[in-house]
Amino acid sequence: MDRPPPTIRPNGILAVLAAAGIVAALMQTLVVPLIGDLPRLLNTTASNATWAITATLLSAAVAVPIAGRLGDMYGKRRMLLISTFPLIAGSALCAMASGIVPMIVGRGLQGVGMAIVPLGISAMRDLLPPERLGSSIALMSSSMGIGGAFGLPLAAAVAQNSSWRVLFWAATVTCVVVAVLIWMFIPATELTTAAGRFDYLGALGLGIGLVCLLLAISKGAVWGWSSGTTLGLFAAAVVMLAVWGWWELRITAPLVDLRVTARPQVLLTNAAAVVVGFAMYAQSLIVPQLMQLPKATGYGLGQSMLAMGLWMAPSGLVMTAVAPLGARLSAARGPKVTLIAGSLVIALGYASSLVLMGSAAGLALVTCISSAGIGMAYGTLPALIMGAVPRSETAAANSFNTLMRSIGTSTAAAVVGVVLSQMSIHMGSHTLPSENGFRVGLLIGCGAALAAAAITVAIPVRRTAAPEPRSMSRV
Known part of the structure; x- marks a missing residue:
């Protein structure tokens, strides 16, 4: 890869793209503290209120691969800027919503903005010098977890101490700032494929x-x-x-070159992404419930939403710190080794939860251990993908890998939900997940992390890459 022109400032590019990724990911958890109150706030049913989360999931899944292909065809900077528009519009619409329908539409628009993460990773391949690429991609890839970890306590604090509308107006302003920063500091990337028919x-x-x-x-x-x-x-x-x-x-x-996707390195990396996504999200569903269940259950910790978010916030810092360390390990031993190590660390976090779930501090430690593994694993997935696909398909391939992670998180939500609903206890008029249900859910998460390590062992990594043709133009 040619070194970028001297006018390009790697530190500024990394800071802007990482901030954009964190803001886009933050939108995923922004509404979580409000779910219990949305039926009252928007005069709707609890079942309808859950669409405020489902809409974001669905729109992100559809938009990410499409935006990736358009980024390869028309320029990644252009698509990064375009992806900020639905974030801004969706946040503003949610802030003004007086019913559940505009809230769902706004949340769907926010989900479209998740395309920023794979687009940003792909732009880094074009803009950053080789010696900075590994650590930068690791940080950008981890931004999905970092944004989610920081978003929960931040959203809970604002929702608890101010109007819920302030939360979305603040998100609107933040997204505008991100759009301005991308426009000012992210250069045009070189086109590597003809802008043909979509x-x-x-x-x-x-x-x-x-x-x-x-x-x-x-x-x-x-x-x-x-x-x-x-x-x-x-x-x-x-x-x-x-x-x-x-x-x-x-x-x-x-839209997606399935022949490239079927290459063993790409296919198995995408399979690992599904299982890593499952392992990442399972503990995000279990730990908050354990912390907030009343102490009268004998295993719940009785924490408020805000306290729970603050206990989990250090995991975001751990993920931020570990991402560049994982990049160094990848540079020394290869991304495959780092992905195996990260998956095993996630499994260790789940295993430790079986003896640490009796206290808030213990569960905070569990999330930190798991987040360390997630930071390592998430940072290596794009490196494995980009090592097996031509530059002309970087954005599309990374977007498809991001989609695989989303399928993993969605499956985790379904599996954990079934386990906790089937293994429940009755307290008065309430039905609550049982302690054994939580333990089984944690064991399933541990098994998913071990499965990710096993899949990664089978990934064949190319030692050398064929020279790629020079780029066509800059957009």
Whole structure:
């Protein structure tokens, strides 16, 4: 890779892109402290209120691969700027919402902004010198976890001490600042593929297939796993994704090049991404519940939402600190070794939870150990992907890998939800997850982390890369 021009400032690029990734990820947890109050605030039902989270998940899953392909075709800086527009509009719409429908639409727009993370990672490959690339990609890739870790206590503090609308107005202003910083400090990247015809049918087919799949996964517990709606959505997802795959293999400029995706290094890295995403999200669902359940249960810790968020906040700092250390390990031993090590550290965090779940400090330590592993693992996934794909498909391949992580997190939510609902106890008129249910959920998370390590062992890593043609133009 050629060294970037001297006018490019690596420190400024890294700071702006990392901040943009953290802000985009923060939107994912922004509404969590409000979920319990949304039915009252927006005059709706509790079931309808959960769509404020589901809408973000679905829109992000659809937008990320599409934005990645457009970034390869028309320039990553351009698509980074475009991705900030729905973040701004969605945050403002949520701030002004007086009913559940505008809130859901606004949250859906916020989800579209998640494309910033894979686009930023891909832009780094074009803009940063080789010696800075590993640590920078690791930090940017970890921004999804960092933003989520910091977003929960921040959102809880604002929601508890001010109007909930302030939370979204602050998000609007922050997103505007991010857009200005990208416009001012991120240079145009060099185009590595011709801006040909966009695969609209592929985008439509993938979008429909993903919505059917993730909707069935995220709502199956509510609708019933054997209900006609859930089974119908799963069936529609299988059919639509099969047709989409046939179409992508048939055309010359597909949305996702499945032949490249089928390469062993890319295929197994994406498989590892699904399981790492599962392992990352499972503890994010279990630990907050354990901290907030009343002490009368005998295992709950009786923490408030704000206190719980503050206990979990150090995990974001740990992830930030560990990401560059993981990059150094990758430089010395290769990203495959780092991904194996990160997966094993995540498994260690889950294993330690079985003896540390009796105190808030113990659970905080558990999240810090797990976050250290997540920081290592998330930072290596883009490196493994970019080591196996041509520069012309960097953004699309990274976006597809991000999508795989999202599928893992969605599956974790469904599996953990089923375990906790099936293994429950009754306290008065309330049904609560049992202590054994939490332990089983933690063991499943540990098993997922070990599975990620096992999959990674099988990844064949190329030692050398073929020279790539020089870029065509800058956009």
